[in-house]
Amino acid sequence: MSHYATIAPSGSNQKVAFKRFLDGGYAAIGWLPEFDLTGKSLAEVHALIEQYIQEETVLNDKNEQVVISAQKNQNKAKRNFTNFLSLKPGMVVVVPNVQYGLHGLGRITSGYKYQKDKHDSTGDGKDNYSHFYDVEWIPVSSTELTKNLLLLEGEKSWPPRGGPCSSIQEGEWLTRLLHKLEPAATVTVVTPLAPSDEEDEDLEVEAAVEEETKVYSGDSFTIDEDKHFIGDDGFVVPRDFGEFYMKYPEYTRRWVMKRIHRISVDMDVEDWEADLLMHLRYLPPSSKYRQPGSHRWHPEGCEDVIQIFDPILQYGASARRFFNYVKNCLSNRYSTIYSKQSKNPICTMGNLVLGMPAEEYSEVVDDEYVHHHCVQPFKPVSEDVKIFLEEYRCFVNKTDPELLEVMAAIAQAGNYREAMEDMSMTEQEFNRARNRMRVLKDCFLKGSTVPKQRKPYKKREVTTNVTIETVDDLTICLESVV
Numbered sequence: 001m002s003h004y005a006t007i008a009p010s011g012s013n014q015k016v017a018f019k020r021f022l023d024g025g026y027a028a029i030g031w032l033p034e035f036d037l038t039g040k041s042l043a044e045v046h047a048l049i050e051q052y053i054q055e056e057t058v059l060n061d062k063n064e065q066v067v068i069s070a071q072k073n074q075n076k077a078k079r080n081f082t083n084f085l086s087l088k089p090g091m092v093v094v095v096p097n098v099q100y101g102l103h104g105l106g107r108i109t110s111g112y113k114y115q116k117d118k119h120d121s122t123g124d125g126k127d128n129y130s131h132f133y134d135v136e137w138i139p140v141s142s143t144e145l146t147k148n149l150l151l152l153e154g155e156k157s158w159p160p161r162g163g164p165c166s167s168i169q170e171g172e173w174l175t176r177l178l179h180k181l182e183p184a185a186t187v188t189v190v191t192p193l194a195p196s197d198e199e200d201e202d203l204e205v206e207a208a209v210e211e212e213t214k215v216y217s218g219d220s221f222t223i224d225e226d227k228h229f230i231g232d233d234g235f236v237v238p239r240d241f242g243e244f245y246m247k248y249p250e251y252t253r254r255w256v257m258k259r260i261h262r263i264s265v266d267m268d269v270e271d272w273e274a275d276l277l278m279h280l281r282y283l284p285p286s287s288k289y290r291q292p293g294s295h296r297w298h299p300e301g302c303e304d305v306i307q308i309f310d311p312i313l314q315y316g317a318s319a320r321r322f323f324n325y326v327k328n329c330l331s332n333r334y335s336t337i338y339s340k341q342s343k344n345p346i347c348t349m350g351n352l353v354l355g356m357p358a359e360e361y362s363e364v365v366d367d368e369y370v371h372h373h374c375v376q377p378f379k380p381v382s383e384d385v386k387i388f389l390e391e392y393r394c395f396v397n398k399t400d401p402e403l404l405e406v407m408a409a410i411a412q413a414g415n416y417r418e419a420m421e422d423m424s425m426t427e428q429e430f431n432r433a434r435n436r437m438r439v440l441k442d443c444f445l446k447g448s449t450v451p452k453q454r455k456p457y458k459k460r461e462v463t464t465n466v467t468i469e470t471v472d473d474l475t476i477c478l479e480s481v482v
Helices: 014-024 042-052 072-085 172-181 200-206 241-247 251-259 267-281 319-343 367-373 383-399 403-413 416-422 425-446 471-481
Strands: 001-005 027-028 057-058 065-068 091-095 103-108 111-120 128-137 169-171 186-188 213-214 221-223 230-233
Touching: 001 172, 014 027, 014 091, 014 111, 014 128, 014 172, 027 072, 027 111, 027 213, 042 072, 091 172, 169 172, 230 319, 251 267, 251 319, 267 319, 383 403, 383 425, 403 416, 403 425, 416 425
Parallel strands: 001 091
Antiparallel strands: 001 169, 027 128, 057 065, 091 103, 103 128, 111 128, 186 213, 221 230
Protein backbone atom coordinates (compact mmCIF):
# COMPACT_ATOMS: atom_id res chain seq x y z
CA MET A 1 0.00 0.00 0.00
CA SER A 2 1.52 3.34 -1.11
CA HIS A 3 2.02 6.32 1.20
CA TYR A 4 1.18 9.90 0.33
CA ALA A 5 0.85 13.41 1.76
CA THR A 6 -1.74 15.97 0.69
CA ILE A 7 -0.61 19.56 0.05
CA ALA A 8 -3.12 22.26 -0.85
CA PRO A 9 -1.62 25.08 -2.95
CA SER A 10 -4.12 27.73 -1.81
CA GLY A 11 -7.11 28.31 0.40
CA SER A 12 -9.20 29.93 -2.34
CA ASN A 13 -8.58 29.37 -6.06
CA GLN A 14 -6.77 26.04 -5.89
CA LYS A 15 -7.05 25.33 -9.61
CA VAL A 16 -5.00 28.39 -10.53
CA ALA A 17 -2.57 27.84 -7.66
CA PHE A 18 -1.99 24.20 -8.66
CA LYS A 19 -1.17 25.40 -12.19
CA ARG A 20 1.74 27.31 -10.63
CA PHE A 21 2.78 24.13 -8.77
CA LEU A 22 2.65 22.20 -12.05
CA ASP A 23 4.49 24.76 -14.17
CA GLY A 24 7.18 25.38 -11.55
CA GLY A 25 7.74 21.71 -10.66
CA TYR A 26 7.39 22.19 -6.90
CA ALA A 27 5.01 21.93 -3.94
CA ALA A 28 5.09 24.60 -1.22
CA ILE A 29 3.44 25.73 2.01
CA GLY A 30 3.17 29.09 3.75
CA TRP A 31 3.87 30.55 7.25
CA LEU A 32 7.22 31.98 8.35
CA PRO A 33 8.03 33.35 4.87
CA GLU A 34 11.06 35.27 6.16
CA PHE A 35 12.87 32.31 7.75
CA ASP A 36 14.96 29.65 6.04
CA LEU A 37 14.41 26.41 8.01
CA THR A 38 17.33 24.50 6.49
CA GLY A 39 19.16 22.62 9.24
CA LYS A 40 16.78 23.72 11.99
CA SER A 41 15.31 21.19 14.41
CA LEU A 42 11.56 20.87 15.01
CA ALA A 43 11.99 22.51 18.41
CA GLU A 44 13.55 25.56 16.78
CA VAL A 45 10.79 25.69 14.16
CA HIS A 46 8.10 25.46 16.85
CA ALA A 47 9.80 28.28 18.77
CA LEU A 48 9.64 30.52 15.67
CA ILE A 49 5.96 29.63 15.21
CA GLU A 50 5.15 30.61 18.80
CA GLN A 51 7.01 33.87 18.38
CA TYR A 52 5.74 35.07 14.99
CA ILE A 53 2.35 33.43 14.34
CA GLN A 54 -0.45 35.21 16.16
CA GLU A 55 -4.21 35.69 15.96
CA GLU A 56 -5.64 36.35 12.50
CA THR A 57 -8.97 37.07 10.81
CA VAL A 58 -10.07 35.00 7.79
CA LEU A 59 -13.17 34.58 5.61
CA ASN A 60 -15.18 31.38 5.93
CA ASP A 61 -17.28 29.65 3.23
CA LYS A 62 -20.12 32.14 3.77
CA ASN A 63 -17.75 35.07 3.22
CA GLU A 64 -17.97 35.94 6.91
CA GLN A 65 -15.01 37.15 8.96
CA VAL A 66 -13.87 34.60 11.52
CA VAL A 67 -11.17 35.19 14.13
CA ILE A 68 -8.69 32.33 14.66
CA SER A 69 -6.98 32.45 18.05
CA ALA A 70 -3.21 32.51 18.30
CA GLN A 71 -3.13 29.14 20.08
CA LYS A 72 -5.22 27.42 17.43
CA ASN A 73 -3.24 29.02 14.63
CA GLN A 74 0.08 27.99 16.17
CA ASN A 75 -1.02 24.40 16.73
CA LYS A 76 -2.10 24.13 13.11
CA ALA A 77 1.23 25.52 11.90
CA LYS A 78 3.23 23.18 14.13
CA ARG A 79 1.29 20.15 12.93
CA ASN A 80 1.70 21.03 9.25
CA PHE A 81 5.40 21.94 9.48
CA THR A 82 6.11 18.67 11.34
CA ASN A 83 4.54 16.75 8.46
CA PHE A 84 6.07 18.91 5.75
CA LEU A 85 9.65 18.69 7.04
CA SER A 86 9.41 14.89 7.35
CA LEU A 87 8.90 14.42 3.58
CA LYS A 88 11.66 12.62 1.71
CA PRO A 89 12.63 12.17 -1.97
CA GLY A 90 10.53 9.50 -3.63
CA MET A 91 7.41 10.16 -1.56
CA VAL A 92 4.13 10.91 -3.32
CA VAL A 93 2.40 14.28 -3.04
CA VAL A 94 -1.26 14.66 -4.01
CA VAL A 95 -3.13 17.94 -4.42
CA PRO A 96 -6.76 17.51 -3.35
CA ASN A 97 -9.59 19.09 -5.30
CA VAL A 98 -11.70 19.61 -2.16
CA GLN A 99 -13.93 16.51 -2.05
CA TYR A 100 -14.37 15.98 -5.79
CA GLY A 101 -11.06 14.28 -6.54
CA LEU A 102 -7.47 15.39 -7.13
CA HIS A 103 -5.89 18.23 -9.05
CA GLY A 104 -2.75 16.14 -9.58
CA LEU A 105 -0.02 14.00 -8.04
CA GLY A 106 3.76 13.76 -8.26
CA ARG A 107 6.93 12.50 -6.62
CA ILE A 108 9.32 14.56 -4.50
CA THR A 109 12.77 14.75 -6.12
CA SER A 110 14.70 16.90 -3.62
CA GLY A 111 15.09 17.73 0.00
CA TYR A 112 13.63 20.78 1.74
CA LYS A 113 14.34 24.09 -0.02
CA TYR A 114 13.78 27.77 0.77
CA GLN A 115 13.26 30.67 -1.62
CA LYS A 116 11.64 33.90 -0.54
CA ASP A 117 8.11 34.19 -2.01
CA LYS A 118 8.62 31.13 -4.23
CA HIS A 119 4.87 30.54 -4.67
CA ASP A 120 2.14 33.18 -5.02
CA SER A 121 -1.00 31.32 -3.98
CA THR A 122 -3.51 34.08 -4.80
CA GLY A 123 -1.84 35.90 -7.71
CA ASP A 124 -2.00 39.28 -5.99
CA GLY A 125 1.18 38.95 -3.93
CA LYS A 126 -0.68 38.89 -0.61
CA ASP A 127 -0.18 35.18 0.21
CA ASN A 128 3.29 33.91 -0.67
CA TYR A 129 4.88 30.55 0.19
CA SER A 130 8.65 30.27 0.71
CA HIS A 131 9.13 26.62 1.79
CA PHE A 132 9.03 24.00 -0.98
CA TYR A 133 10.22 20.69 -2.47
CA ASP A 134 10.99 19.97 -6.10
CA VAL A 135 8.29 17.67 -7.49
CA GLU A 136 8.08 15.66 -10.68
CA TRP A 137 4.38 15.86 -11.50
CA ILE A 138 2.92 12.75 -13.13
CA PRO A 139 0.99 13.55 -16.33
CA VAL A 140 -2.63 12.49 -15.92
CA SER A 141 -5.94 13.86 -17.14
CA SER A 142 -8.38 15.40 -14.68
CA THR A 143 -11.06 12.88 -15.69
CA GLU A 144 -8.95 10.06 -14.21
CA LEU A 145 -8.65 11.84 -10.86
CA THR A 146 -12.30 12.03 -9.85
CA LYS A 147 -13.18 10.58 -6.49
CA ASN A 148 -15.66 8.06 -7.88
CA LEU A 149 -12.96 6.49 -10.08
CA LEU A 150 -10.21 6.50 -7.48
CA LEU A 151 -12.03 5.08 -4.46
CA LEU A 152 -13.80 1.79 -4.07
CA GLU A 153 -16.69 1.44 -1.68
CA GLY A 154 -15.53 1.68 1.91
CA GLU A 155 -11.99 2.92 1.14
CA LYS A 156 -10.55 5.75 3.21
CA SER A 157 -10.20 9.04 1.32
CA TRP A 158 -7.81 11.96 1.68
CA PRO A 159 -8.81 14.86 3.98
CA PRO A 160 -12.05 16.19 2.47
CA ARG A 161 -10.92 19.82 2.34
CA GLY A 162 -7.19 19.32 2.05
CA GLY A 163 -4.68 21.31 4.05
CA PRO A 164 -1.22 22.87 3.90
CA CYS A 165 0.33 19.44 4.57
CA SER A 166 -1.65 16.65 6.17
CA SER A 167 -0.04 13.67 7.90
CA ILE A 168 1.41 10.86 5.79
CA GLN A 169 -1.28 8.27 5.05
CA GLU A 170 -1.67 4.97 3.23
CA GLY A 171 -3.94 4.48 0.25
CA GLU A 172 -4.80 1.37 -1.73
CA TRP A 173 -6.38 3.63 -4.32
CA LEU A 174 -3.02 5.37 -4.81
CA THR A 175 -1.26 2.03 -5.41
CA ARG A 176 -3.76 1.19 -8.13
CA LEU A 177 -3.41 4.62 -9.71
CA LEU A 178 0.41 4.50 -9.74
CA HIS A 179 0.43 1.06 -11.33
CA LYS A 180 -1.87 2.40 -13.99
CA LEU A 181 0.11 5.57 -14.69
CA GLU A 182 3.68 4.31 -14.39
CA PRO A 183 4.65 1.65 -16.96
CA ALA A 184 5.64 -1.65 -15.41
CA ALA A 185 9.20 -2.84 -15.93
CA THR A 186 10.08 -6.34 -17.08
CA VAL A 187 12.82 -7.65 -14.78
CA THR A 188 14.48 -10.92 -13.87
CA VAL A 189 13.18 -11.87 -10.43
CA VAL A 190 15.21 -14.07 -8.09
CA THR A 191 13.45 -15.25 -4.95
CA PRO A 192 16.10 -16.08 -2.32
CA LEU A 193 15.77 -17.25 1.24
CA ALA A 194 17.91 -15.83 4.01
CA PRO A 195 21.66 -16.59 3.61
CA SER A 196 23.57 -18.59 6.20
CA ASP A 197 27.16 -18.73 7.41
CA GLU A 198 27.94 -22.43 6.90
CA GLU A 199 28.25 -24.40 3.71
CA ASP A 200 25.32 -26.73 4.35
CA GLU A 201 23.16 -23.84 5.53
CA ASP A 202 23.78 -21.92 2.33
CA LEU A 203 20.91 -23.96 0.94
CA GLU A 204 18.68 -21.46 2.75
CA VAL A 205 19.53 -19.13 -0.14
CA GLU A 206 20.35 -21.25 -3.13
CA ALA A 207 17.87 -24.12 -2.87
CA ALA A 208 14.90 -21.87 -3.68
CA VAL A 209 16.59 -19.73 -6.36
CA GLU A 210 14.57 -19.82 -9.55
CA GLU A 211 15.05 -17.25 -12.30
CA GLU A 212 12.07 -16.29 -14.37
CA THR A 213 10.77 -13.20 -16.15
CA LYS A 214 7.94 -11.42 -14.36
CA VAL A 215 6.32 -8.01 -14.44
CA TYR A 216 7.32 -5.92 -11.45
CA SER A 217 4.20 -4.91 -9.50
CA GLY A 218 5.67 -3.80 -6.20
CA ASP A 219 5.96 -0.42 -4.51
CA SER A 220 7.93 2.32 -6.22
CA PHE A 221 11.43 3.22 -5.02
CA THR A 222 14.30 5.50 -6.01
CA ILE A 223 18.10 5.40 -5.72
CA ASP A 224 20.06 8.41 -4.46
CA GLU A 225 23.61 9.49 -5.31
CA ASP A 226 25.10 7.24 -2.60
CA LYS A 227 23.27 4.22 -4.09
CA HIS A 228 20.83 4.00 -1.20
CA PHE A 229 17.37 2.64 -1.95
CA ILE A 230 14.62 5.07 -0.91
CA GLY A 231 11.16 3.60 -0.46
CA ASP A 232 7.84 5.20 -1.24
CA ASP A 233 7.52 6.09 2.47
CA GLY A 234 10.85 7.95 2.48
CA PHE A 235 12.74 5.19 4.28
CA VAL A 236 16.45 4.96 3.37
CA VAL A 237 17.66 1.36 3.21
CA PRO A 238 21.12 0.82 4.82
CA ARG A 239 23.83 0.12 2.27
CA ASP A 240 25.56 -2.66 4.27
CA PHE A 241 25.71 -4.27 7.71
CA GLY A 242 27.92 -1.54 9.18
CA GLU A 243 25.39 1.15 8.31
CA PHE A 244 22.52 -1.05 9.51
CA TYR A 245 24.15 -1.69 12.90
CA MET A 246 25.03 1.97 13.31
CA LYS A 247 21.39 3.02 12.79
CA TYR A 248 19.71 0.14 14.61
CA PRO A 249 22.19 -1.30 17.17
CA GLU A 250 19.44 -2.75 19.40
CA TYR A 251 17.27 -4.25 16.65
CA THR A 252 18.68 -7.81 16.78
CA ARG A 253 18.66 -7.90 20.57
CA ARG A 254 15.01 -6.82 20.74
CA TRP A 255 14.13 -9.46 18.11
CA VAL A 256 15.85 -12.17 20.16
CA MET A 257 14.18 -11.12 23.42
CA LYS A 258 10.80 -11.27 21.74
CA ARG A 259 11.55 -14.63 20.09
CA ILE A 260 12.76 -16.43 23.23
CA HIS A 261 10.33 -14.61 25.54
CA ARG A 262 12.71 -12.60 27.74
CA ILE A 263 11.97 -9.32 29.48
CA SER A 264 15.60 -8.60 30.36
CA VAL A 265 19.01 -9.30 28.85
CA ASP A 266 20.60 -12.54 30.10
CA MET A 267 23.28 -14.91 28.83
CA ASP A 268 20.89 -16.66 26.43
CA VAL A 269 19.94 -13.35 24.83
CA GLU A 270 23.58 -12.31 24.46
CA ASP A 271 24.56 -15.67 22.94
CA TRP A 272 21.72 -15.62 20.41
CA GLU A 273 22.41 -11.98 19.56
CA ALA A 274 26.11 -12.70 18.90
CA ASP A 275 25.28 -15.66 16.62
CA LEU A 276 22.68 -13.72 14.63
CA LEU A 277 24.84 -10.61 14.27
CA MET A 278 27.65 -12.81 12.98
CA HIS A 279 25.20 -14.29 10.48
CA LEU A 280 24.16 -10.84 9.23
CA ARG A 281 27.74 -9.58 9.07
CA TYR A 282 29.50 -12.40 7.15
CA LEU A 283 28.35 -14.50 4.23
CA PRO A 284 29.73 -18.07 4.10
CA PRO A 285 32.84 -18.38 1.91
CA SER A 286 30.97 -20.69 -0.50
CA SER A 287 27.97 -18.38 -0.90
CA LYS A 288 27.09 -17.63 -4.52
CA TYR A 289 26.48 -13.97 -3.64
CA ARG A 290 30.20 -13.48 -3.01
CA GLN A 291 30.90 -14.09 -6.68
CA PRO A 292 31.18 -11.00 -8.95
CA GLY A 293 28.10 -10.48 -11.06
CA SER A 294 25.81 -12.56 -8.83
CA HIS A 295 23.82 -9.53 -7.59
CA ARG A 296 22.23 -6.86 -9.74
CA TRP A 297 22.99 -3.98 -7.35
CA HIS A 298 26.47 -5.17 -6.22
CA PRO A 299 28.29 -6.37 -9.34
CA GLU A 300 31.54 -6.78 -7.36
CA GLY A 301 29.87 -9.31 -5.02
CA CYS A 302 28.32 -9.10 -1.55
CA GLU A 303 29.94 -9.53 1.86
CA ASP A 304 26.96 -9.48 4.22
CA VAL A 305 23.26 -10.24 4.32
CA ILE A 306 22.17 -6.58 4.26
CA GLN A 307 23.87 -6.07 0.90
CA ILE A 308 21.81 -8.91 -0.61
CA PHE A 309 18.59 -6.97 -0.06
CA ASP A 310 16.97 -6.37 -3.45
CA PRO A 311 13.97 -4.00 -3.58
CA ILE A 312 12.70 -5.71 -6.73
CA LEU A 313 12.63 -9.12 -5.06
CA GLN A 314 11.03 -7.65 -1.93
CA TYR A 315 8.50 -5.61 -3.93
CA GLY A 316 9.68 -2.28 -2.59
CA ALA A 317 12.21 -0.52 -0.37
CA SER A 318 9.92 0.83 2.35
CA ALA A 319 10.67 0.30 6.03
CA ARG A 320 8.04 -2.43 6.15
CA ARG A 321 9.63 -4.30 3.22
CA PHE A 322 13.20 -3.98 4.50
CA PHE A 323 12.55 -5.04 8.10
CA ASN A 324 10.41 -7.91 6.89
CA TYR A 325 13.45 -9.11 4.93
CA VAL A 326 15.70 -8.79 8.02
CA LYS A 327 13.15 -10.64 10.18
CA ASN A 328 13.01 -13.49 7.66
CA CYS A 329 16.81 -13.72 7.64
CA LEU A 330 16.97 -13.82 11.45
CA SER A 331 14.11 -16.29 11.68
CA ASN A 332 15.67 -18.69 9.14
CA ARG A 333 19.05 -18.58 10.89
CA TYR A 334 17.44 -19.01 14.31
CA SER A 335 15.53 -22.08 13.09
CA THR A 336 18.71 -23.60 11.64
CA ILE A 337 20.68 -23.16 14.88
CA TYR A 338 17.80 -24.35 17.04
CA SER A 339 17.26 -27.43 14.86
CA LYS A 340 20.92 -28.41 15.14
CA GLN A 341 20.92 -27.90 18.90
CA SER A 342 17.82 -30.04 19.33
CA LYS A 343 19.62 -32.93 17.58
CA ASN A 344 22.74 -32.58 19.72
CA PRO A 345 22.54 -34.79 22.85
CA ILE A 346 24.75 -32.39 24.79
CA CYS A 347 22.23 -29.56 24.32
CA THR A 348 19.17 -31.66 25.16
CA MET A 349 17.31 -30.26 28.17
CA GLY A 350 17.03 -32.61 31.14
CA ASN A 351 20.30 -34.47 30.57
CA LEU A 352 22.05 -35.68 33.75
CA VAL A 353 25.82 -35.24 33.62
CA LEU A 354 27.37 -38.23 35.42
CA GLY A 355 31.02 -37.41 34.89
CA MET A 356 33.61 -35.56 32.88
CA PRO A 357 35.79 -37.25 30.23
CA ALA A 358 38.90 -35.43 31.45
CA GLU A 359 41.73 -37.56 32.85
CA GLU A 360 42.00 -35.55 36.08
CA TYR A 361 38.39 -36.45 36.92
CA SER A 362 38.94 -39.63 38.95
CA GLU A 363 35.82 -39.79 41.13
CA VAL A 364 33.71 -42.89 40.45
CA VAL A 365 29.99 -42.36 39.88
CA ASP A 366 28.35 -45.35 41.53
CA ASP A 367 25.26 -46.02 43.66
CA GLU A 368 26.93 -44.63 46.77
CA TYR A 369 27.88 -41.41 44.95
CA VAL A 370 24.35 -40.94 43.58
CA HIS A 371 22.68 -41.55 46.97
CA HIS A 372 25.14 -39.21 48.65
CA HIS A 373 24.51 -36.34 46.23
CA CYS A 374 20.80 -36.75 45.66
CA VAL A 375 18.45 -34.22 47.24
CA GLN A 376 15.12 -34.76 48.84
CA PRO A 377 12.24 -34.59 46.38
CA PHE A 378 10.47 -31.26 46.37
CA LYS A 379 7.10 -31.30 48.04
CA PRO A 380 4.82 -28.50 46.92
CA VAL A 381 3.37 -26.36 49.69
CA SER A 382 -0.40 -26.39 49.85
CA GLU A 383 -2.42 -23.20 49.63
CA ASP A 384 -3.62 -23.59 53.24
CA VAL A 385 -0.05 -23.70 54.52
CA LYS A 386 0.86 -20.66 52.40
CA ILE A 387 -2.06 -18.70 53.85
CA PHE A 388 -1.14 -19.78 57.40
CA LEU A 389 2.51 -18.75 56.98
CA GLU A 390 1.56 -15.38 55.51
CA GLU A 391 -0.84 -14.65 58.39
CA TYR A 392 1.81 -15.67 60.90
CA ARG A 393 4.37 -13.41 59.18
CA CYS A 394 1.95 -10.46 59.40
CA PHE A 395 1.38 -11.27 63.09
CA VAL A 396 5.14 -11.27 63.78
CA ASN A 397 5.50 -8.02 61.82
CA LYS A 398 2.99 -6.35 64.15
CA THR A 399 4.28 -7.75 67.44
CA ASP A 400 8.05 -8.16 66.98
CA PRO A 401 9.22 -7.07 63.50
CA GLU A 402 12.90 -7.69 64.31
CA LEU A 403 12.25 -11.42 64.07
CA LEU A 404 11.35 -11.18 60.37
CA GLU A 405 15.03 -11.19 59.35
CA VAL A 406 15.65 -14.32 61.44
CA MET A 407 12.63 -16.05 59.87
CA ALA A 408 13.83 -15.16 56.37
CA ALA A 409 17.36 -16.42 57.11
CA ILE A 410 16.02 -19.77 58.41
CA ALA A 411 13.76 -20.17 55.36
CA GLN A 412 16.59 -19.42 52.96
CA ALA A 413 19.35 -21.46 54.67
CA GLY A 414 17.26 -24.52 55.46
CA ASN A 415 18.95 -25.24 58.84
CA TYR A 416 19.58 -23.32 62.03
CA ARG A 417 23.38 -23.41 61.97
CA GLU A 418 23.68 -21.77 58.55
CA ALA A 419 20.97 -19.26 59.43
CA MET A 420 22.83 -18.29 62.60
CA GLU A 421 26.05 -17.81 60.65
CA ASP A 422 24.29 -15.76 57.96
CA MET A 423 22.84 -13.47 60.64
CA SER A 424 26.25 -13.21 62.42
CA MET A 425 24.52 -14.02 65.73
CA THR A 426 25.87 -15.83 68.75
CA GLU A 427 24.28 -19.08 69.77
CA GLN A 428 22.70 -17.39 72.79
CA GLU A 429 21.17 -14.61 70.65
CA PHE A 430 19.89 -17.09 68.08
CA ASN A 431 18.31 -19.39 70.70
CA ARG A 432 16.68 -16.37 72.32
CA ALA A 433 15.14 -15.40 68.95
CA ARG A 434 13.89 -18.98 68.41
CA ASN A 435 12.30 -19.10 71.85
CA ARG A 436 10.58 -15.81 71.17
CA MET A 437 9.23 -17.21 67.88
CA ARG A 438 7.78 -20.19 69.76
CA VAL A 439 6.02 -17.83 72.20
CA LEU A 440 4.58 -15.82 69.31
CA LYS A 441 3.42 -19.01 67.60
CA ASP A 442 1.50 -20.12 70.69
CA CYS A 443 -0.07 -16.68 71.08
CA PHE A 444 -0.99 -16.66 67.38
CA LEU A 445 -2.66 -20.08 67.57
CA LYS A 446 -4.48 -19.43 70.87
CA GLY A 447 -5.29 -15.79 70.21
CA SER A 448 -3.82 -14.78 73.58
CA THR A 449 -2.00 -11.58 74.48
CA VAL A 450 1.67 -11.49 73.61
CA PRO A 451 3.81 -11.15 76.75
CA LYS A 452 6.70 -8.76 76.89
CA GLN A 453 10.10 -10.25 76.28
CA ARG A 454 12.66 -10.08 78.99
CA LYS A 455 15.80 -8.14 78.33
CA PRO A 456 18.93 -10.13 77.46
CA TYR A 457 20.78 -11.39 80.53
CA LYS A 458 24.03 -9.60 81.26
CA LYS A 459 26.75 -11.15 83.36
CA ARG A 460 27.72 -9.16 86.40
CA GLU A 461 31.19 -7.78 86.54
CA VAL A 462 32.71 -7.97 90.06
CA THR A 463 35.32 -5.35 90.70
CA THR A 464 37.35 -5.14 93.90
CA ASN A 465 39.40 -2.19 94.90
CA VAL A 466 42.11 -4.00 96.84
CA THR A 467 45.60 -2.64 97.13
CA ILE A 468 48.18 -5.43 97.35
CA GLU A 469 51.44 -4.26 98.77
CA THR A 470 52.91 -7.35 100.43
CA VAL A 471 52.81 -11.13 100.02
CA ASP A 472 50.62 -11.42 103.13
CA ASP A 473 48.05 -9.09 101.53
CA LEU A 474 47.99 -11.29 98.41
CA THR A 475 47.41 -14.41 100.48
CA ILE A 476 44.53 -12.82 102.35
CA CYS A 477 42.92 -11.65 99.07
CA LEU A 478 43.13 -15.10 97.46
CA GLU A 479 41.66 -16.79 100.52
CA SER A 480 38.71 -14.40 100.51
CA VAL A 481 37.97 -15.14 96.88
CA VAL A 482 38.10 -18.90 97.41
